[in-house]
């Protein structure tokens with residue numbers, strides 16, 4: 324497809340800027356690619372500033388600064404200011420490691436509007452086990468500092484097989500911290516996390532026990548803490564539209580400037596990513612082969628083409644289809660109509676004896 | 684939220700400078716009808732009554748009670764959603780006691 328065939332393609336709503344792959348933590352569930360980008364190849368302040376301006380013109384509303392650990396970038400305040408000046412809403416996802424009150428004051432002054440702090444577990448020992456470093460105490464100490472600032476604050480609870488049975492205590496801890504928002508997210512099995520999938524993936528029974536706990540908490544916290552939860556679609560019968568549909572709502576830029584339709588797109592063989600160093604964001608959004616690859620329905624299997632749900636799920640997640648079946652055009656195996664749906668059944672019930680693998 | 688409450692935006696929540704949306708952490712809320720006009724008057728100073736009076740200026744014939752209730756309803760829903768907060772300013776009675 325060329326841009327002429329695509330005259331009214333709506334622009335993306337959010338831009339995920341992976342500022343760096345450098346990070347002081349070594350999480351079991353890290354979704355960063357296993358081959359990380361070198362610090363010396365990272366985009367410069369000027370590159371990012373140009374990208375933010377182009378993004379705003381393309382219709383992007385939210386900018387999510389992430390990593391690795393964004394705090395590793397010495398120019399973080401400048402990047403935040405550049406995002407705000409371009410007219411974007413600026414959110415940052417951090418491990419909190421390396422944050423001080425003075426540093427936070429600089430970031431808020433630069434225009435940071437929302438900060439997300441993720442917790443690996445509620446107990447020091449197991450949290451550090453998961454994050455592979457001593458970060459839990461650092462995060463807890465950061466919370467009272469965060470509250471001194473005019474800043475939206477989200478606690479992100481990352482749940483998985485090893486902590487899902489203690490979800491109630493987990494939520495209580497988060498409640499004591501008093502964030503504006505609480506997000507309960509399941510580990511996504513990309514990048515490093517895929518290596519630890521057997522260890523991290525909850526059982527179906529665990530997920531079913533967790534759902535009413537989440538609902539009860541949502542009711543109880545109403546008006547005080549806004550709760551959002553994303554449960555794994557491994558347990559559904561039908562897939563979700565991945566990232567709102569391939570090339571439909573979001574764009575991710577990695578530390579060296581490659582533009583991707585989602586954070587795990589690189590697992591799909593044969594996709595090449597255009598770089599913001601060479602191209603304008605508008606051109607990339609409309610014409611880059613990687614963004615065009617799964618737009619529309621021409622790539623879909625006959626089963627999906629004939630299915631009324633295709634408008635809603637757009638055929639499901641391409642990366643998941645590839646990782647589980649080896650074919651990126653296959654029906655997402657989460658779907659009952661997939662010939663590979665049985666694979667999911669096996670994954671859901673198995674209780675393998677495995678040792679965790681931390682990234683170095 | 685009551686007519687005497689003073690609503691203010693929660694941290695990380697603001698009106699888009701031009702579009703009919705509220706920007707909130709992680710997303711946007713579409714605004715319909717007069718919502719944007721109402722929210723433009725939320726400044727942490729005015730009470731719900733004052734916001735309504737301001738909006739109703741120049742429309743003396745309209746059913747003001749109904750509109751007041753609609754405004755309160757919208758603001759209360761946004762409070763539930765975590766987008767607005769209220770500060771109850773002390774009344775003259777509180778100050779006396």
Ligand code: SF4
Pocket residue numbers: 346347348349350351352353354355390391392418
């Ligand atoms: S998952 Fe852990 S190691 Fe990976 S980027 Fe996030 S905090 Fe760093």
Ligand code: SF4
Pocket residue numbers: 561562626627628630631632633634636637638639654655658659660661
């Ligand atoms: S057959 Fe295809 S379109 Fe239909 S529900 Fe399954 S994945 Fe979605």
